[in-house]
Amino acid sequence: MRTNLLFLYFLFIFSSLGAITILEDTVVYKIIGDNKMRLFITYDQDKSRLKPCILFFYGGGWVKRNNNQFKDYCDYFAKKGYVCIRAEYRVTEMEKSTPFESLSDARSAIRYVRMNSYKFNIIPENIIAVGGSAGGHLAAACASTKKFDDIKDNVSISCVPNALVLFNPVIDNGPAGYGYERIGKMYKEFSPLHNLHSGMPPTTIFIGDKDKLIPVETIEYYVKAMNILGVRCDLHLYKNEGHGFFNSKKYKTVMINEMERFLLSLDL
Secondary structure: OHHHHHHHHHHHHHHHHHHOOEEEEEEEEEEEOOEEEEEEEEEEOOOOOOEEEEEEEOOOOOOOOOOOOOHHHHHHHHHOOOEEEEEOOOOHHHHOOOHHHHHHHHHHHHHHHHHOHHHHOEEEEEEEEEEEOHHHHHHHHHHHOOOOOOOOOOOOOOOOOOEEEEEOOOOOOOOOOOOHHHHHHHHHHHOHHHHOOOOOOOEEEEEEOOOOOOOHHHHHHHHHHHHHOOOOEEEEEEOOOOOOHHHOHHHHHHHHHHHHHHHHHHOO
16 A cells, blocks of 8 residues: 555656646856857746756866756756756857857856846845856856956845756866966965865765776865865765766766755755
8 A cells, every 4th residue: 555655656646747738048147259058947937936947067178068067957947946057168269269268158147137137037145056067167167266357247236156066077176287388386276175165065976986087085075074074065976976967867867866855955
């Protein structure tokens, strides 16, 4: 009897999710010369309440563009009552840009969403930034670093997310970290690890123990430093998995479920 009830419960949940109409929209949040940086928005039709927002930053070493990396995440969380936004930003391959311009765009994107929260029907104090690899760096750096603002930005509007979900993030840009050959001495202002403070948002991190780009020891040090500062920082370590494992079909559902569990624990 209990098994039948559970089956009916989950059948109801998945049927309900499937019945929700999901809409998509695209807006330009920033124009640099001939380049128009876009936000890809996924949401449901319910306008009866303001909603939390999940803002995604794709990975690619600040070099490659991958606007669809978190599309499945957006489709899922939009059905669960979030407004989901995938942010485009300048990358070397397309705009001949540096990582500094990538971070500038990420900061602009968060400010734009917060400033236009009424248009998107979101709660401006409930913006969760999510990123993978270099996108994880952008999310974390928006919360930690103080520089690299676009001169056209209204800096009175905060670019600090209210929570962070980071997938094998680039968090150390120092001499022994990722991207130092491009960042150079600016790592002291650019690297999240070197700019942690007690005002950091609650964070959860996912990484494989065979990641050849992001040492697990670096992530563990980051988590320890966050905890010492009194900031919640959870670590999820996956055995025998390398960089970018969260993109695989094997782990996508697992990642979504763990991410949802984290967000629910924050009551966002």
